[in-house]
Amino acid sequence: MTLKDRRKALGYSQERFAALIGVDRTTVGRWDRGETEPHPEYRPKMAAALHVDLVTLDALIKESSASREPDAGSPSHDAYGPGEEDMIRREFLRALTVAGALAALSVEEADALADDAARDDAAGYLRMNDHLWQVYQLARSKSSVRSVVTDQLSVLNGTLSDRPSPLGLLCVAAGDLFQLAGELAFDGNRHTDAAAAYSLAASASKEAGxxxxxxxxxxxxxxxxxxxxxxxxxxxxxxxxxxxxxxxxxxxxxxxxxxxxxxxxxxxxxxxxxxxxxxxxxxxxxxxxxxxxxxxxxxxxxSRLAEERGARYVQLGQLDKAEAALNNALERGALAEQQSFRRRAVVLADLAAIGARRQDSDQTLTYATEALRLARQSSSGYVARRLQGLRAEIGSLVGDRRIAELDAEIAALSAT
Incomplete structure (x- = not known):
């Protein structure tokens, strides 16, 4: 079924559908013909209007593109961008295609077709996923784990395609691994890819019950x-x-x-x-x-509840409560030696934000400088984003030369 088929089945004209999504009718016409693909910002509204989830919507869009006769030299319209992210997306869609081919079988029937070796293979994926999560948590730079997770996605996809396997276990393995892929994308500030990963993780997990x-x-x-x-x-x-x-x-x-x-x-x-x-x-x-x-x-x-509570009080402007909770989090983390660079940097950034709101340049500099050092060591996009948010807090303090230099360093970190 194409996007056009689904739209017409629900009784939407091009004009009505365009009005619901917030685009021109001619744009809907191009989607119908498979000439272009909808940009990510339109997809949640489209999925809601068509009563499908984002993964099913993606399949409809791809079917529309596949039904169009290709023009020589016509450009590619990839809403998620080129390179590794596109490759990961193709892995998601390929796995979805295989799952769709098995949809006539229940999980129990599909599992009955698998032999003991296939079950061992599926269990092996779960063990490998556990290992990858440990590597991810211990890695100072989360991006260093991306290539091995991508490779594992490819291997898992190959197993789905090659022979009957225990579908329930493989769906669990997929739901697990796609969440890790999403975390890597989210930490790298690639939010569209993260959302795609989490959507497929939810679908695979639902299939497995x-x-x-x-x-x-x-x-x-x-x-x-x-x-x-x-x-x-x-x-x-x-x-x-x-x-x-x-x-x-x-x-x-x-x-x-x-x-x-x-x-x-x-x-x-x-x-x-x-x-x-x-x-x-x-x-x-x-x-x-x-x-x-x-x-x-x-x-x-x-173990993170103290820092979570402190961060929430920062959001709500309850500064005294926030400071007490965040200092408690730092002390607990130091004693237990369990805080990652990323977690500690986020706590420090929140304490710097408290200093900025109090117009305390010294407190702001002390905590923000250490958070910046940890951000550089961890290469975490998430920490960089939190520090970028801190720039808005310290705006009123930039008359202080030290704060102005700090602001410039955070800007440079975010740019890289």
Missing amino acids: AFDLWACALIRHAYVEMAGGQYREAVGLLSVAERVAKRGDSSLSTRQWVAAVRAEAHAGLGHLSECERALDEAEKVIHLGGHAHNGGWLRFDG
Whole structure:
């Protein structure tokens, strides 16, 4: 089915569909004919209007492009960009195609076709994913892990295509690995690629009936929305994640992680009471046993709650509460030696922001300089983005030469 087929099946004229999406009718005509592909910013509205998810929408768009006779020398219209990101996207779509071919079989029937060797292969993917998560967490530069994750995606895709395999386990492996690919994209500030990865992770997890894995994909997608300032959209995603998590394993910390991220979304909206209620809900993680997380796609263990609470109070302008919580987080991290460069840098950036709001140049410089040093060592795009946000806070202090130099260094870091 093409994009045009789906549009017409729902009774939309080109004019009506264009009005819903916010484009010209001629643009819809070009989409129908497969001459161009919709840009990422239009796709959520299109998916909602057509009552499909983003992965299914992508398949409709590709089918529209495939049905068009190619013109010699016509340009390629790739909404996600060239290079490695495009290759990863093709891996996603290829895996989706294979999953679609097996859709006539239930997970149980597909698994029955797999032999013991195939089951061992699928279990091996899960073990490899666990290893990759550990490498990712220990790596100072997250981007250094990208190539091996991309290779693993290719190998997994080959297994999906080659022979009958236990579909349930492979879908779990895919949902797991696509979340790691999304984290790498998100850390590199490639938000479109991160959203695509998390969408496919959610679809694969749903296919496998892995509710906690599915909920975690939705949680990570909410982070993409918040990075773009779309806090209401994030709250909506997290409400879905909460419902999915309730169908999962209550001994895992998925529900508490949903609450912790919901606190961030409510803080972004300026909702103090809702934020504090969500943080209190997240703290229930301390009552769970020692196996509440797996250290991979689910890592929420409560160790970050002090820094999470501090960051939320910074968002809400509760500076005294924020400073107490953040200093507590730094002290705990130093004692336990468990804070990564990235985590410590984010706490320091928040403490620098408090100094800026208090017009305290010395506090701002002390914390921001150390955060900048850690950002350079970790090469984290996420930390660079947080420091970029700090520039808005220190704007009133740039009359101080030291602050002006700091601002220039942050700008240079963000540019690279």
